[in-house]
Amino acid sequence: MSYLGVGVSPGNVPVYHGTNLKVIDRRVRVAELVLRCLICGLSVLAAVLVGTDTQIKEIFTIQKRARFTDMKALVFLVAANGITAAYSLVQGVRCVVGMGRGSVLFSKPLALAIFSGDQALAYLNLAAVGAAAQSAAFAKLGQTKLQWMVICNMYGKFCNKVGEGIAVSLLVSICMVGLSCISAFGLFRLYGSNKAKNNSGW
Numbered sequence: 001m002s003y004l005g006v007g008v009s010p011g012n013v014p015v016y017h018g019t020n021l022k023v024i025d026r027r028v029r030v031a032e033l034v035l036r037c038l039i040c041g042l043s044v045l046a047a048v049l050v051g052t053d054t055q056i057k058e059i060f061t062i063q064k065r066a067r068f069t070d071m072k073a074l075v076f077l078v079a080a081n082g083i084t085a086a087y088s089l090v091q092g093v094r095c096v097v098g099m100g101r102g103s104v105l106f107s108k109p110l111a112l113a114i115f116s117g118d119q120a121l122a123y124l125n126l127a128a129v130g131a132a133a134q135s136a137a138f139a140k141l142g143q144t145k146l147q148w149m150v151i152c153n154m155y156g157k158f159c160n161k162v163g164e165g166i167a168v169s170l171l172v173s174i175c176m177v178g179l180s181c182i183s184a185f186g187l188f189r190l191y192g193s194n195k196a197k198n199n200s201g202w
Contacts, residue, residue: 028182029099035179036092042172043085050165051078055158066155073128073135074162077169080128084121084172091117111187118183122176129169136162 055066068074091114139151139159152159 028185029095032179032182032186033092033095033099035175035182036088036095039172039175039179040085040088040092042168042175043081043088046165046168046172047078047081047085049161049168050074050081053158053161053165055155057154066151066158068162071135071139073131077128077132077165080124081169081172084125084176087117087121108187108190111183111190115180115183115187118176118180122173122180125169125173125176129166129173132162132166132169136166 050068053068057064057066068078136159139162
Protein backbone atom coordinates (compact mmCIF):
# COMPACT_ATOMS: atom_id res chain seq x y z
CA MET A 1 0.00 0.00 0.00
CA SER A 2 1.28 3.46 -0.82
CA TYR A 3 1.39 6.43 1.51
CA LEU A 4 -1.94 7.50 0.05
CA GLY A 5 -3.58 4.20 0.91
CA VAL A 6 -3.85 3.14 -2.72
CA GLY A 7 -3.39 -0.60 -3.10
CA VAL A 8 -3.06 -2.78 -6.20
CA SER A 9 -5.41 -5.63 -6.87
CA PRO A 10 -4.35 -8.87 -8.57
CA GLY A 11 -5.92 -7.50 -11.74
CA ASN A 12 -3.48 -4.55 -11.64
CA VAL A 13 -6.36 -2.14 -10.97
CA PRO A 14 -5.62 0.43 -8.24
CA VAL A 15 -8.28 0.39 -5.54
CA TYR A 16 -8.89 2.53 -2.45
CA HIS A 17 -8.83 1.01 1.00
CA GLY A 18 -10.82 2.73 3.71
CA THR A 19 -13.76 5.05 3.82
CA ASN A 20 -11.66 8.02 4.90
CA LEU A 21 -9.60 7.92 1.70
CA LYS A 22 -12.75 7.84 -0.39
CA VAL A 23 -14.01 10.89 1.47
CA ILE A 24 -10.68 12.67 0.93
CA ASP A 25 -10.74 11.83 -2.78
CA ARG A 26 -14.30 13.12 -3.09
CA ARG A 27 -13.41 16.36 -1.33
CA VAL A 28 -10.39 16.89 -3.57
CA ARG A 29 -12.53 16.41 -6.67
CA VAL A 30 -15.17 18.81 -5.36
CA ALA A 31 -12.47 21.38 -4.56
CA GLU A 32 -11.09 20.99 -8.10
CA LEU A 33 -14.53 21.52 -9.62
CA VAL A 34 -15.23 24.58 -7.47
CA LEU A 35 -11.86 26.10 -8.38
CA ARG A 36 -12.34 25.49 -12.09
CA CYS A 37 -15.80 27.07 -12.02
CA LEU A 38 -14.46 30.01 -10.02
CA ILE A 39 -11.54 30.48 -12.41
CA CYS A 40 -13.85 30.35 -15.42
CA GLY A 41 -16.16 33.00 -13.96
CA LEU A 42 -13.36 35.29 -12.81
CA SER A 43 -11.53 34.99 -16.14
CA VAL A 44 -14.65 36.02 -18.03
CA LEU A 45 -15.17 38.92 -15.62
CA ALA A 46 -11.57 40.13 -16.01
CA ALA A 47 -11.74 39.87 -19.80
CA VAL A 48 -15.02 41.82 -19.89
CA LEU A 49 -13.76 44.51 -17.50
CA VAL A 50 -10.66 45.22 -19.55
CA GLY A 51 -12.00 44.36 -23.00
CA THR A 52 -15.03 46.66 -22.77
CA ASP A 53 -13.15 49.49 -21.04
CA THR A 54 -13.12 52.72 -23.01
CA GLN A 55 -13.10 56.45 -22.33
CA ILE A 56 -13.21 59.45 -24.62
CA LYS A 57 -11.19 62.54 -23.76
CA GLU A 58 -11.62 65.77 -25.68
CA ILE A 59 -8.43 67.74 -26.09
CA PHE A 60 -9.25 71.14 -27.59
CA THR A 61 -11.43 70.04 -30.52
CA ILE A 62 -9.91 66.58 -30.93
CA GLN A 63 -11.50 63.54 -29.33
CA LYS A 64 -9.17 60.76 -28.28
CA ARG A 65 -10.60 57.38 -27.25
CA ALA A 66 -8.66 55.16 -24.84
CA ARG A 67 -9.09 51.43 -25.43
CA PHE A 68 -7.37 48.32 -24.13
CA THR A 69 -5.96 47.72 -27.62
CA ASP A 70 -3.77 50.80 -27.14
CA MET A 71 -1.59 48.78 -24.76
CA LYS A 72 -0.22 45.41 -25.86
CA ALA A 73 0.02 44.25 -22.25
CA LEU A 74 -3.75 44.66 -21.85
CA VAL A 75 -4.38 42.78 -25.12
CA PHE A 76 -2.22 39.98 -23.72
CA LEU A 77 -4.19 40.07 -20.45
CA VAL A 78 -7.56 39.81 -22.22
CA ALA A 79 -6.30 36.97 -24.43
CA ALA A 80 -4.87 35.08 -21.44
CA ASN A 81 -8.15 35.38 -19.54
CA GLY A 82 -10.12 34.24 -22.59
CA ILE A 83 -7.94 31.16 -23.00
CA THR A 84 -8.15 30.40 -19.28
CA ALA A 85 -11.95 30.70 -19.29
CA ALA A 86 -12.31 28.30 -22.24
CA TYR A 87 -9.83 25.82 -20.76
CA SER A 88 -11.51 25.92 -17.33
CA LEU A 89 -14.92 25.37 -18.91
CA VAL A 90 -13.72 22.24 -20.71
CA GLN A 91 -12.00 20.90 -17.60
CA GLY A 92 -15.04 21.72 -15.49
CA VAL A 93 -17.24 19.65 -17.78
CA ARG A 94 -14.72 16.79 -17.48
CA CYS A 95 -14.93 17.01 -13.68
CA VAL A 96 -18.73 16.97 -13.70
CA VAL A 97 -18.80 13.94 -16.02
CA GLY A 98 -16.23 12.11 -13.90
CA MET A 99 -18.08 12.81 -10.66
CA GLY A 100 -21.38 11.79 -12.25
CA ARG A 101 -19.93 8.44 -13.25
CA GLY A 102 -18.23 8.02 -9.88
CA SER A 103 -14.95 7.25 -11.64
CA VAL A 104 -11.44 8.02 -10.41
CA LEU A 105 -8.69 9.23 -12.74
CA PHE A 106 -6.16 6.41 -13.26
CA SER A 107 -4.86 7.34 -16.73
CA LYS A 108 -1.30 8.64 -16.42
CA PRO A 109 -1.25 10.33 -19.86
CA LEU A 110 -4.49 12.16 -19.07
CA ALA A 111 -3.32 13.13 -15.58
CA LEU A 112 -0.05 14.40 -17.05
CA ALA A 113 -1.90 16.38 -19.71
CA ILE A 114 -4.15 17.99 -17.07
CA PHE A 115 -1.16 18.79 -14.85
CA SER A 116 0.78 20.29 -17.79
CA GLY A 117 -2.22 22.34 -18.91
CA ASP A 118 -2.82 23.71 -15.42
CA GLN A 119 0.86 24.59 -15.05
CA ALA A 120 0.97 26.32 -18.44
CA LEU A 121 -2.16 28.36 -17.69
CA ALA A 122 -0.82 29.34 -14.27
CA TYR A 123 2.41 30.65 -15.81
CA LEU A 124 0.49 32.36 -18.62
CA ASN A 125 -1.75 34.21 -16.18
CA LEU A 126 1.11 35.25 -13.94
CA ALA A 127 3.01 36.60 -16.94
CA ALA A 128 -0.05 38.48 -18.22
CA VAL A 129 -0.77 40.01 -14.80
CA GLY A 130 2.87 41.03 -14.38
CA ALA A 131 3.02 42.71 -17.79
CA ALA A 132 -0.31 44.48 -17.30
CA ALA A 133 0.63 45.65 -13.79
CA GLN A 134 3.89 47.12 -15.06
CA SER A 135 2.13 48.98 -17.87
CA ALA A 136 -0.53 50.19 -15.44
CA ALA A 137 2.17 51.51 -13.11
CA PHE A 138 3.70 53.54 -15.95
CA ALA A 139 0.25 54.90 -16.85
CA LYS A 140 -0.44 55.80 -13.22
CA LEU A 141 2.95 57.20 -12.21
CA GLY A 142 4.59 58.06 -15.51
CA GLN A 143 8.33 57.98 -16.14
CA THR A 144 10.03 61.35 -16.11
CA LYS A 145 13.41 60.07 -17.29
CA LEU A 146 11.80 58.71 -20.45
CA GLN A 147 9.41 61.67 -20.67
CA TRP A 148 6.37 59.40 -20.35
CA MET A 149 3.45 61.44 -19.07
CA VAL A 150 0.91 60.29 -16.48
CA ILE A 151 -1.97 58.95 -18.59
CA CYS A 152 -4.36 58.27 -15.72
CA ASN A 153 -4.72 61.98 -14.99
CA MET A 154 -6.60 62.28 -18.27
CA TYR A 155 -8.24 58.84 -18.38
CA GLY A 156 -9.08 58.22 -14.74
CA LYS A 157 -12.19 56.12 -15.34
CA PHE A 158 -10.36 53.98 -17.89
CA CYS A 159 -7.45 53.37 -15.52
CA ASN A 160 -9.73 52.48 -12.60
CA LYS A 161 -11.54 49.85 -14.62
CA VAL A 162 -8.25 48.42 -15.88
CA GLY A 163 -7.06 48.23 -12.28
CA GLU A 164 -10.17 46.24 -11.35
CA GLY A 165 -9.51 43.86 -14.25
CA ILE A 166 -5.90 43.35 -13.17
CA ALA A 167 -7.01 42.67 -9.57
CA VAL A 168 -9.49 40.03 -10.76
CA SER A 169 -6.80 38.52 -13.00
CA LEU A 170 -4.51 38.29 -9.98
CA LEU A 171 -7.20 36.26 -8.19
CA VAL A 172 -7.37 34.00 -11.25
CA SER A 173 -3.60 33.47 -11.08
CA ILE A 174 -3.76 32.58 -7.39
CA CYS A 175 -6.57 30.10 -8.04
CA MET A 176 -4.60 28.58 -10.93
CA VAL A 177 -1.61 28.02 -8.64
CA GLY A 178 -3.87 26.24 -6.14
CA LEU A 179 -5.41 24.20 -8.94
CA SER A 180 -1.95 23.20 -10.14
CA CYS A 181 -1.26 21.75 -6.69
CA ILE A 182 -4.44 19.67 -6.90
CA SER A 183 -3.58 18.36 -10.38
CA ALA A 184 -0.05 17.58 -9.15
CA PHE A 185 -1.59 15.50 -6.36
CA GLY A 186 -3.75 13.71 -8.93
CA LEU A 187 -0.71 12.89 -11.04
CA PHE A 188 1.81 11.89 -8.38
CA ARG A 189 -0.62 9.62 -6.53
CA LEU A 190 -0.60 7.41 -9.64
CA TYR A 191 3.16 7.06 -9.43
CA GLY A 192 2.77 6.32 -5.72
CA SER A 193 0.48 3.42 -6.62
CA ASN A 194 3.13 2.11 -9.03
CA LYS A 195 5.70 2.19 -6.23
CA ALA A 196 3.34 0.15 -4.06
CA LYS A 197 2.88 -2.29 -6.92
CA ASN A 198 6.64 -2.84 -7.24
CA ASN A 199 7.09 -3.25 -3.50
CA SER A 200 4.28 -5.78 -3.25
CA GLY A 201 5.81 -7.89 -6.03
CA TRP A 202 2.79 -7.87 -8.35
